[in-house]
Amino acid sequence: MSTVMEAAAKNGKPRHRGKVKVSTITLAHGGGGKAMHDLIDDIFLGAFDNENESPLEDQARLSLADMAALGDRLAFTTDSYVVQPIDFPGGNIGKLAICGTVNDLAVGGAVPLYLSCSVIIEEGLPVETMRMVARTMAETAREAGVRVVTGDTKVVERGACDKLFINTAGVGVIRAGVDLGVDKAQPGDAILVNGLLGDHGAAILNARGDMQLTTPIESDCASLHGLIDALLSAVPATRFLRDATRGGLATVLNEIAEASQVGIEIYENRTPIRSEVKGFCEILGLDPLYLANEGKIVCVVPRADAERALAALKSHPLGHGAANVGEVTDGRAGRVVMQTVFGGRRIVDMLVGEQLPRIC
C-alpha cells in the first residue's frame, strides 16, 4: 500500500498538494492519514514529477512495447542503502540510492529506465533532511535519465532504524547481443578500472569523524551507464563488468577468479589510488584495495581490445583516470595475486569481515 506516488494527480487534473508544516518527522507521518499524505505530496511528489507512469494506483504501469524497442531482456535489481552518515563529502544517501541501482543495471549491459524508491524513516528526522535527500534523488535521477515511478514511506520508532534507510529497485533493458558474465573471463584478458580507487570508502570513514583527520577526499558516487555505454559501443566483446562497491577492487577480482576458474594478476604500480587515500589507509592500517567505491567499475576485456577499451573509458568524463591494472592468467584457479611496488608478490584474498583498523 501507500506508494509514494499514490496521491499523485488524478486524470491529469491539478490537485491541491499538502504541505508539511512541522520541522521533524514523527510516527504520524507514517500513519496513513493526512500527515502522511502531506509528507508524500510535499517532499516526494514535489521532487519526482512523473505524471504518466504514476496514476493513483498501487503500482507503476510501464509500456512493454517501449521497453522491447530497446533490447531483448529485462534487467531487474534491488539494493538497500543504510549509509551512515547520510550526508557526506561528494554526495548523500539519496544520490547513492539512485547511482547504486542505476550502476547495478548498467554493469549488466542494461539501459536503466525506471526505479522504485522506498524509504524507512526514523522518527525525529528533520523534515528538511528528508527534503534535501528527496531533491538529490530527483536531480540524480534526472541527470541519469531514469524515472522514479513508484515507492513507499514508513516511519519507525526511534532506534528501530538509523535516521533513514532507502531501498531502490530498478528495471532496465539489456541490448540485444550484449552478454556479460562473471564466468566469462579467459586467460590473457585485460583488467581495467575507470579511475581512482577507494575514494568513497575513505570519504565515509572520514565523515564519521572518529579520526579527526582533515582530508579533501570526496565520494566518487556517480551513475556509470554513460561510461559503460561508451565502452560497450567501442568493445562489444567485453566479457564482464562489475561496480567495485563494498569490498572494493579486491573483492570483485576474487569473484571473477572464482566464477571463471582462472587466476588473476594485478600490479600495484598500475593501480590508481590518490595519495590522500593512500595516506589515510597508512594511518589507519587499512588496505585501499578493499575500500568501497560508488563510481568505479572493473572491466574484463579480451587482450586484443584492451587499448580500445581503455581509450573508450578515457574519452568519457568519468573515465579520465582509467587504467589497465592487470590480466587474467591460467594460474591457480580462484587466486588473485598482486605484484607489489616493491617487487614482491602477495595474495589478494577475499576479506573475511569488515576491515578493522590495526592497533599499532
Add this chain to the structure above:
Amino acid sequence: MKYVDEFRDPEKARFLLEEIRVLVPQIQSERASADPIYIMEVCGGHTHAIFRYGVETMLPKGIELIHGPGCPVCVLPMGRVDDCVALAHMPGMIFTTFGDAMRVPGSKESLLQAKANGADVRMVYSPLDSLQIAKANPDRQVCFFALGFETTMPSTALTVLRAKQEGIKNFTLFCNHITIIPTIKAILDSPDLQLDGFLGPGHVSMVIGNTSYRFIAEHYKKPLVIAGFEPLDILHGLWMVLKQIADGRCEIENQYKRVVPDGGNTVALDAIGKVFELREFFEWRGLGSIDHSGVRITKEYAEFDAERRFSVPALKIADPKSCQCGEVLKGVIKPWDCKVFGRECTPETPLGALMVSSEGACAAYYQYGDIEKIHETRELVEEVA
C-alpha cells in the same frame, strides 16, 4: 607519497637483495651447514609489512623468517577476552576497544559477538577517545581495553593521568599491556628454539630506546637490529643482521634511526613509570606464563583499574588442544605445519589467536602468503641469481 615511497623503492631493494644473496651462501659455507639462517621479526607490524609487500618471496632460500610474538592481539589468552566480554555485558557499561581486538575469540563470545548480543562495545582509535566518551556519558561507566606493548602504553598512561587531573570518575582501564624484553628472554630461554638473530621492533624501541636489548647480544650472543616498517627498512635490517653474522659480530644496531633515539622517549617512559608497575607474571596465549611480562595500574591510580573496581571472572582458559600457536610463535613449526591451519582454523573461525589479527603469522599466511608461490618464486630467484 612523501616519506613513504622512498622506502618502497624497488631499485634500492634490488641492490640490497643482491647483497643478501651474496651473504647467505657465504654464511652457510663458513658454518659448513646447509641449514637456513633463522631470523625472527619480533613485531607484528613487521610480519604484516613482510606479507603485504611480499618481502619473503624476494629472499633467497637460505633465510627463514620466524614470525615472533609481537602481535599483542594474538598473544592475549582466552580468559582475558572472557573478562572483556564480562565487563562489556555489565549493566550500564560502555566498553571501548581498538578495532582488531574485536574479533579475538573468547571461550563463548568475541567482543564483536558480545556487541551483536546487546553489549555496548565501541571501537576507538585512541584511549583518549574513551575518555571523551566517559565525559559525554557521565551516568555510565566507560572501560577501555588497554592492550599492546610499549608502543601503546604511553597513550594509555597519559589518558589515566588526564583522567586523574580532570577528576573523571566513570572511566577505567582493563589493563592488558605487556612488555617486550621478558618476552624475548623467554623465547631465548626456550629449549626448542633455533634462532640466529632478531629484527627488533621499531615502535616499541621508539619508546624504550635500544639499551635494554644489550643482554641479547652480550648474554645470548645473538645480533639484533631495530628496524622500521617500510619494506626497504625490513630488507635493510635483514641485511644488517646477516652482515653481523657474516662478520662474527653480536651487536644491537639501529636501522630505524629516523625514529628511534638510543635513550627512548623519556616523557613517555615517565608517564609509564607513574601509572604502571610490573605484574609478577602474565599469561600469554601459546607461550604460557612469563614472569614480569605484563603490567598493571599502580595503587596511586587504582580508581582507574577495572580489575579492582569491578569483579571480573579472571578464569584461566586453556588454549584449544589442537592449536599449535606456541610452536608457531617460537618458530618451531611454520603456520602451515599446524594440524588445524586452514582447516578448523581460518580467519573466519579462528581457533588460535595467530589467525585473528592481520599481524598474526597464521592470518598473514592465510591471507597474503601463497606457500607454493613463495617456494616457487624463491627457486626462480635462485636460478636467476
